Amino acid sequence: MRLRPFIFSLFTALILIAAAQTISAQALDISSGGQATITGVVNGSVTGSASVLNDLIVTVNFGEVSPLNTNSIVKVVVPIALRSNQPYQVSVSVSGLNNGNAQALQALDIGFGLQNIRKLGGAGQDCTQSTHIIRSPFDNDPALNATVGSNGRVSYTSALVNISGSTIILSGPVLSKNNSTKRQLSDGFVFDAIFALTPQFFAAGVSSATLIFTISPGPNVPC
Amino acid sequence: MPRLSQVITKSSLLTALLVVSAFSCLGQSTTGTVTMSATVSKFVEINSGGAVTLSGNSGGGVTTDGVTNSPLAVSINLGELGPSNTNNFVSAQVPLKLRSNAAYVLSMTATVTSSGSTASRIGAADVGFGLGTISRTGLGVNAGADTNATSGDPTLAANGSVNGTTGRYEFTAVRSNLNAFSSATTALSGPIIMNAVPRSNTNGLTVPAFFAVKPQFFENGTTTISVTFTVTAP
Numbered sequence: 001m002r003l004r005p006f007i008f009s010l011f012t013a014l015i016l017i018a019a020a021q022t023i024s025a026q027a028l029d030i031s032s033g034g035q036a037t038i039t040g041v042v043n044g045s046v047t048g049s050a051s052v053l054n055d056l057i058v059t060v061n062f063g064e065v066s067p068l069n070t071n072s073i074v075k076v077v078v079p080i081a082l083r084s085n086q087p088y089q090v091s092v093s094v095s096g097l098n099n100g101n102a103q104a105l106q107a108l109d110i111g112f113g114l115q116n117i118r119k120l121g122g123a124g125q126d127c128t129q130s131t132h133i134i135r136s137p138f139d140n141d142p143a144l145n146a147t148v149g150s151n152g153r154v155s156y157t158s159a160l161v162n163i164s165g166s167t168i169i170l171s172g173p174v175l176s177k178n179n180s181t182k183r184q185l186s187d188g189f190v191f192d193a194i195f196a197l198t199p200q201f202f203a204a205g206v207s208s209a210t211l212i213f214t215i216s217p218g219p220n221v222p223c
Numbered sequence: 224m225p226r227l228s229q230v231i232t233k234s235s236l237l238t239a240l241l242v243v244s245a246f247s248c249l250g251q252s253t254t255g256t257v258t259m260s261a262t263v264s265k266f267v268e269i270n271s272g273g274a275v276t277l278s279g280n281s282g283g284g285v286t287t288d289g290v291t292n293s294p295l296a297v298s299i300n301l302g303e304l305g306p307s308n309t310n311n312f313v314s315a316q317v318p319l320k321l322r323s324n325a326a327y328v329l330s331m332t333a334t335v336t337s338s339g340s341t342a343s344r345i346g347a348a349d350v351g352f353g354l355g356t357i358s359r360t361g362l363g364v365n366a367g368a369d370t371n372a373t374s375g376d377p378t379l380a381a382n383g384s385v386n387g388t389t390g391r392y393e394f395t396a397v398r399s400n401l402n403a404f405s406s407a408t409t410a411l412s413g414p415i416i417m418n419a420v421p422r423s424n425t426n427g428l429t430v431p432a433f434f435a436v437k438p439q440f441f442e443n444g445t446t447t448i449s450v451t452f453t454v455t456a457p
Contacts, residue, residue, distance in 0.1 A: 029251035043262070056255025066266040066324055067422040078257055103324075103365075103419045105261055152363030152420035183251060197261060201324040201363070201417035201424075204456075208260040215253050 027086045030215040031183060032056050033079030033120070033190035040071035052081045052120060052190075053183050056213060062197050065105070069199040075143040076195040081120050082215055083188035085179050087130075089171035089218030094163045096209035104203040107163075111142025111156030111196035114169060121186025125174050127223035132172035132189065137162060142196035154198040160209065171218040265325040265456040271295045272318030272429040279310035281438075289318060292425050295452065301436060304345065304446070308438040312378045315434045316355070322417050322427040325456040329411040332451045333401040338444035345446040347401040351377025351394040351435035354411055361426030369413030369428070374399045377435045392437040407453065 035050035036058050044063020048056075062074050082088065097107045114134045137158040145157040176187045193213075271289035275297050283302025289295065301313045321327060333352070337344040353373040359366060374382050374396035382396035394400035398410070416428045434448070 028253050030253060030255045031251075032255075055252050056257070058255075058257045060257060060259040062259065062261035064264060065261045066263045067268075067322075068264055068266055070422065072423075076259075080255065083251070103415070105263060105419075109419070110259075148421070148424075152418065152424055152426075154421055193257070195259070198421055200419045200421045201266065201322070202263040202419045203415065204263050204265045204325050206260065206262050208258070211257040211259070213255045213257070 027084055028088055028215045028217065029083040029183060029188075030056055030090070030213055031081045031083075032058075033081035033192075036060070036076065036078045038074070038076045040069075040074045042069040042071070044074065046076055046078075048078070052185060056080055060195065065197055065199045065202065066204070067199055067201060071199065073143050073146060074197045074199065078193040078195070079190050080193055080213060081188055081190045082175050083120070083180075083183065084175040084215065087171070087173050087218045087221050088175060088215055089168050091166045091168045091214050091216065092163055092211055093166045093214075094160050094209055094211050097160065097207055099203075099205065099207060101203045101205075103201075104205055105207040107161040107209075108155065108159050109153075109197060109200070109202070110160045110209070111146060111158065111194075112138065112160050112162070113140040113142045113145075113156075113158050113194050114138050114191050115141050115194055116190075116192045117170075118190055119186070120188035120190050121184075123177065123186035124189050125177050125223060127173040129223060130173040130221035132170065134191075135169050135171070138169045141194050143194065146196060146198055154200060156196065160211075166214065173221050173223040263324065265323075267323040267325065267327050267454045267456045268321070269295055269329070269452055269454045270320045270322075270427075271297070272320035272431075274318070275299060276316040277301075277314070279308075279313045281308035281310070281313075283313075292320065295319065304436050304438050304441060305443065306438060306440055310438065312351075312435045312437055314378055317432045317434070318429060319432055319452065320427045320429050321454055323454070323456055324415060324417055326414050327412065327416065327454055327456055328409055329452060329454045330407045331404045331410045331453070332407045333404040334449045335401055335446065337442075337446040339442035341442050343440065343442040344444060345436070345441050347405060348393065349436060349439075349441070350401040350448055351383060351399055351433070351437075352401050352404070353377045353382065353396075353399055353433045355431040355433060357411070357413075357428060357430045359416070359428050363418050363420030363424045364426045364428065365415050365418050367414035367416070369411060371411055372398055372409050373411075376433050378433070383437075392439060394435075401448070401450070404450075410452075
């Protein structure tokens with residue numbers, strides 16, 4: 001009889017442990033992919049953890065983007081790490097940038113593209129039957145694809161305006177070799193999310209936007 | 224024994240909590256956030272709109288000419304302004320180019336100094352001034368109505384005449400001579416000039432600034448006229 005409380009507690013502990021393992025053994029993970037960088041900036045910055053073990057929480061301040069910034073373009077590169085033990089897809093949604101003045105900064109003025117998919121820490125699952133696919137039109141470096149449109153405004157091959165709701169931007173086969181229950185320094189993939197903003201005669205003001213990247217089970221492609 | 228059982232029970236629960244906490248710390252995430260912001264400050268600029276046109280001069284010339292889209296820093300020698308110059312006016316036309324992403328005000332300050340010592344020396348009122356036709360053309364230039372606070376070309380008949388009492392020629396229209404600009408005074412104002420286009424777009428608002436002097440029996444000597452244009456976004 002005196003052992004009953006002990007046994008009850010032991011079972012409780014085991015159940016909690018099992019639950020914890022179930023929670024932590026997520027098959028899909030997104031995190032920082034390294035140090036984000038910014039160039040061509042005046043009075044701006046980018047902050048976020050350089051550790052691939054930390055969550056993806058990046059704050060980009062493009063700084064001054066009127067003609068007071070005489071650089072040709074402000075470019076931000078945000079490495080994003082992915083881990084999965086199953087086929088995956090990455091989607092992104094954007095909120096903010098609701099400027100009523102058409103001459104103010106709009107979603108079409110911030111170029112957005114993906115480049116440089118590579119193994120995380122040099123290790124990741126090698127798949128021969130499927131590839132990682134950057135969805136159209138995001139497979140480009142917007143800083144290298146900025147052109148002046150017929151109205152004189154700079155446009156990009158892809159920009160935040162191409163994000164509608166939750167938009168899939170990347171998908172592919174399993175990313176990780178090991179079915180690890182925690183983040184590791186390697187064993188996954190990294191891609192660069194690239195943002196570009198050309199200083200222009202925008203109407204004066206301060207603008208902001210928030211992007212949420214989400215990894216979820218993707219099309220069932222073989223590895 | 225009951226006490227031992229309680230200890231074991233509490234230890235087990237504590238272990239369970241620690242395990243859960245540990246796994247939570249190692250927790251993975253399926254979402255990440257990138258927050259971004261940008262600032263657009265008010266921007267205005269004035270540059271040369273092109274080469275200076277000097278006419279009616281006797282001697283003199285353009286010492287430092289205007290170069291389109293370069294900082295405005297022209298220097299003009301109006302030449303002879305006495306009766307030996309038989310032209311109606313010595314006139315200089317200086318093209319200006321303005322650009323802004325906000326409503327703007329162009330003001331001007333002028334000083335005129337002469338070596339003479341009598342009332343017949345050249346003074347600020349003897350130098351006619353006005354802004355000509357305002358042009359908002361080209362890709363990326365915003366359409367808008369500007370307000371010219373001057374009376375235009377000072378050589379127009381409507382803008383000046385011989386004073387019936389003194390016989391001296393006077394620029395009489397509103398803000399038609401430099402006496403009206405002894406301190407910073409608005410010459411032109413208007414709404415935003417440029418749409419959202421990059422600085423490499425060289426279009427803008429252009430307007431000629433006219434300066435004119437009627438050759439007369441001024442006291443002999445030399446005169447220096449200095450004009451400073453300033454554009455602001457109030």
